[in-house]
Every structure is written in structure tokens, then in C-alpha cells.
Amino acid sequence: AQTVTQSQPEMSVQEAETVTLSCTYDTSESNYYLFWYKQPPSRQMILVIRQEAYKQQNATENRFSVNFQKAAKSFSLKISDSQLGDTAMYFCAFMKRDSGGSNYKLTFGKGTLLTVNP
């Protein structure tokens, strides 16, 4: 079974600064996806960024980027130029990718509450 660990229950950052959220995972699989989801106070789960394990290049989406270290099983999220609207719970998640394409199940970490201060 896969496990996802987020070791930082809470973090805070000043507006316009950069912050990095940590995530480690444990799996024996070689083919998988990793995700960061954002959950603001509205509770809506929003996909922030996705990384495919076979790709060496780190994914980026505007102000969000990841540092994917496959050997170390580490997947951190960097948020640049933090904005007040980035205040949310952030979840790291893992999905095994079967060759048959039939496994679509997400395994989530416990989350990191990020507060962006003005």
C-alpha cells in the first residue's frame, strides 16, 4: 500500500514571498502520478499541479512549481509571489498508474494549512 506523509501541519508566509511545502511518499511502484490539491475555506478541492513519475522535468503552473526527487520519494511544492488567495489547506496525493489504466484511486496526505499574511 502507498502512504503519503506531509510533515508540516501548518505554515505561514508573508504576501509576495516564497514558501515550500514538503511531501514524502512510500511506494514500490515505478509508474505513478503525484498531485498537489488546494482546499480553501470553501472546502472545494482544486487541482494545483500534477507530476508524472516517468518525467524527469519538474512540473510548473504559473507561480506553482514542484521539486520531484524520485529516488528520495520526495515531492515538494513551491509557491512563488504568495497571494492572500493562496491561504488554504494543501494536500499531497499519489495515484498508482496500472498498465491496464484501471486504477484511478488517489491516496492523500493529511495536509498542510498555509496562511498567507498581508
Next chain:
Amino acid sequence: NAGVTQTPKFRILKIGQSMTLQCAQDMNHNYMYWYRQDPGMGLKLIYYSVGAGITDKGEVPNGYNVSRSTTEDFPLRLELAAPSQTSVYFCASSYYEYEQYFGPGTRLTVT
């Protein structure tokens, strides 16, 4: 395009009561999922469906039932509500395996 919708938004149940949480999507996605989120935790998969008429258990299926008679709808049934089922329930759907769209959630309290 409403995406994934869930009803109700909030519900309080007494122990032993039954209810159905509704989930619908208008994106013609084959894959649909039910998750629960307990306080301070990430989401855990209850049931999922890969198409109409096909469902399978996730990580925490006990106490729940599902059916999928149409592509659009994936209701979750609680037969005998227990306090341990107090949680926030999320429905999600996807076309590609790597892009699940979530509904707004249903907050359920069992007392």
C-alpha cells in the same frame, strides 16, 4: 456546464437513520468516486465506479452502498447511520485518470 454537483450541502442524522447523498456530473465522465474527509485528515476513498453498472470498493466501504445506473449519477447510501460516519463527503469524476474534478462536498453529522 455545472461540473460535479452534490446535494445536500449539510445534513444532520440521528443514529440508525438512513439517507442518500446525491452526486451528478454533466461532463460525460465514465469514472466517478466517493471520498470522505475526517477532521484534520486527507480524503479517503469509499467507493468508485468505472462506468454505468460497475462499482467497486475503495479503502473505507463499510457502512455504505452505491449504485450507478446512469453515467451522470452516482448516489451514496448510508443505511444505518453511526457517529463514526460524521464527516465531509466529496464526490469526484474524471475522464482521464489523472484529472479528477471534485464537487463542493456534503457535511454530515450523525448524533
